[in-house]
Amino acid sequence: MNSDVFLIQIDIYDQQRLCDAVEHIFQSLGLPRELAGGNVLVKPNMLVGASPENAVCTHPEVVRALIRNLPECCVKVGDSPGVGTTKMAALQTGILDVCRQEGAKLADFGDPVVTTLQSGAMCHSLPIASAVIEADFVISAAKLKTHALMRYTGAVKNLYGCVPGRIKAQMHLRMEKTEAFAGMLVDLYASISPVLSVVDGIVAMEGNGPRSGTPRQVGVLIAGRDGVAVDAVACSVVGIDPFSVLTTRLAHERGIGCGDLKEIRIIGTALQDVRVSGFKTVSGSASTTKNLPPFWQKLLREQLTARPHINSKDCTGCAICSEVCPAGAIVVPDKADIKYESCIRCYCCQEMCPQGVITLKKKGLGRLFR
Ligand code: SF4
Numbered sequence: 001m002n003s004d005v006f007l008i009q010i011d012i013y014d015q016q017r018l019c020d021a022v023e024h025i026f027q028s029l030g031l032p033r034e035l036a037g038g039n040v041l042v043k044p045n046m047l048v049g050a051s052p053e054n055a056v057c058t059h060p061e062v063v064r065a066l067i068r069n070l071p072e073c074c075v076k077v078g079d080s081p082g083v084g085t086t087k088m089a090a091l092q093t094g095i096l097d098v099c100r101q102e103g104a105k106l107a108d109f110g111d112p113v114v115t116t117l118q119s120g121a122m123c124h125s126l127p128i129a130s131a132v133i134e135a136d137f138v139i140s141a142a143k144l145k146t147h148a149l150m151r152y153t154g155a156v157k158n159l160y161g162c163v164p165g166r167i168k169a170q171m172h173l174r175m176e177k178t179e180a181f182a183g184m185l186v187d188l189y190a191s192i193s194p195v196l197s198v199v200d201g202i203v204a205m206e207g208n209g210p211r212s213g214t215p216r217q218v219g220v221l222i223a224g225r226d227g228v229a230v231d232a233v234a235c236s237v238v239g240i241d242p243f244s245v246l247t248t249r250l251a252h253e254r255g256i257g258c259g260d261l262k263e264i265r266i267i268g269t270a271l272q273d274v275r276v277s278g279f280k281t282v283s284g285s286a287s288t289t290k291n292l293p294p295f296w297q298k299l300l301r302e303q304l305t306a307r308p309h310i311n312s313k314d315c316t317g318c319a320i321c322s323e324v325c326p327a328g329a330i331v332v333p334d335k336a337d338i339k340y341e342s343c344i345r346c347y348c349c350q351e352m353c354p355q356g357v358i359t360l361k362k363k364g365l366g367r368l369f370r
């Protein structure tokens with residue numbers, strides 16, 4: 001496994017600079033020859049149809065730079081958004097325009113194929129978009145963001161968008177424990193095995209991510225063959241301990257990638273030159289409980305795991321939270337109301353609320369743990 005990571009300082013989404021940076025990465029890794037003539041799927045983060053300034057989705061200029069550097073390939077671009085269609089999300093993010101201008105096709109992600117996960121330690125099969133299965137090579141083009149359930153989302157978590165539509169939310173019922181869910185994400189990453197992982201950290205998202213956080217200028221593009229190493233470097237740039245991210249820790253322990261910064265060779269800018277301070281994170285679960293016996297974990301869960309909390313004053317009653325809630329725990333007679341006795345703490349509602357009025361609140365003992 002080549003765990004070299006390219007860390008490139010870029011402060012704006014300048015077309016030429018991005019294309020040059022991606023060309024340098026491709027050439028250094030020998031990708032032009034390896035990918036020539038192949039069907040390549042570029043998988044950006046298109047969580048929802050949000051404009052680039054909101055920093056919810058991979059910036060369209062990053063997608064353009066990738067497509068331009070694949071001249072001898074048949075390139076498709078796709079993702080399955082949390083709500084709505086791929087086409088609508090691509091239109092609103094600006095990625096559809098880029099595809100049209102650069103001659104790439106938009107892949108239909110509404111067509112699941114139940115697929116055996118070759119590296120499935122936690123999950124043996126999953127419905128995956130046919131465009132992913134049919135591609136010869138996948139490039140993960142993620143956005144650097146905070147994530148309520150996983151703490152951070154980047155290269156590895158990005159591939160969860162390969163699971164079409166509402167099946168994503170339903171998987172939380174099958175994988176209710178955060179550790180199990182993270183294990184499934186690692187299985188999926190290992191099975192898809194992207195040829196390259198890119199994280200757009202030029203403008204990242206801090207705070208109440210992955211949808212309703214605040215854009216934060218970080219000024220880096222991070223890339224490499226090992227998405228686990230790419231995530232470790234991305235986390236380190238924003239001051240998150242890489243091993244506090246379950247996907248990184250589990251993937252490292254299973255030998256799927258390298259999450260240990262001491263073992264990763266960083267090419268380009270030195271980490272200390274691009275580290276940002278005061279990056280605001282969000283975390284629903286207390287990772288400090290992971291070493292406790294299951295009995296205590298269960299007993300303390302109510303205390304230590306944050307609840308989603310709705311700021312009713314600003315709730316529009318759109319009911320998107322209710323639609324995505326896999327546990328049927330939200331009713332919206334007028335304003336949304338959570339039935340906590342049914343809530344499994346998956347935070348899909350917080351992730352998809354278009355008004356950003358759902359935040360996480362810990363009570364009692366939970367406030368003492370991160
Ligand atoms: S998604 Fe947000 S705004 Fe819409 S009903 Fe739920 S809490 Fe209210």
Ligand code: SF4
Pocket residue numbers: 308324325326327328329330338342343344345346347348349350
């Ligand atoms: S209320 Fe929110 S956190 Fe609770 S189960 Fe539903 S979507 Fe998940």
